[in-house]
Amino acid sequence: MMMPQVLRKHRQDNHLTLELMLPADLFWFKGHFPGQPILPGVAQINWVMHYAGQELGLTGGFGGFDVVKFQQPVLPQQQIRLSIDWLAEKNRLIFSYHVGDRQASSGKLILCP
Numbered sequence: 001m002m003m004p005q006v007l008r009k010h011r012q013d014n015h016l017t018l019e020l021m022l023p024a025d026l027f028w029f030k031g032h033f034p035g036q037p038i039l040p041g042v043a044q045i046n047w048v049m050h051y052a053g054q055e056l057g058l059t060g061g062f063g064g065f066d067v068v069k070f071q072q073p074v075l076p077q078q079q080i081r082l083s084i085d086w087l088a089e090k091n092r093l094i095f096s097y098h099v100g101d102r103q104a105s106s107g108k109l110i111l112c113p
Contacts, residue, residue, distance in 0.1 A: 002027050003047070007079065009055065014086040016055050020047075024076035039074035044105055048084055048095045056086050058093075060111035066092070068107035072099060080104065 004020040011017075022029075022039065029037035045068070052058045074080060078099055085094040091113070096106040 001025060003050070004080075011055055014056065014088065016051060016082075016084045016086075018051060018055075018082045018084075020080050020082060022074065022076055022078050022080065026076065029076050037076055041068065041070055041105065044070075044074070044097060045107070045109065047082065048093060048107075048109060051082065052084055052086065052093055056084070058086065058111065060091070060113055063091075063110040063112040065110060066108040068105070068109075070105045072102055072104040074099060074104050 001023060004022050004026065006018055007021055008019040009017065024037075028039055028043040032038060032040050045062070045065070049062055074097065081098045083096050083098075087094060091111050093109040093111065094107075095109065097104040
């Protein structure tokens, strides 16, 4: 399984919020790391791009990032909240992942036209 389970989603204009459940058998946890799996940053960025395309209709590809910060590990069996804002005038996606009230990661992604 490559993608988490979507529990809820809410879209308003260029803002998307998803509540996600991370099953322990999720592909991204395999081998990262033995004994204490954590969700890799590349998976988090991949999901932002995936859901921005699927839910916001964006077609541009990944062009890099301005800032990405990982503040807290994301673990199997956690429920997380992903928030994405599309800033069309800047061609940027602003995202954050939260576990409960704590921010796990955040960043600004640049899209290729």
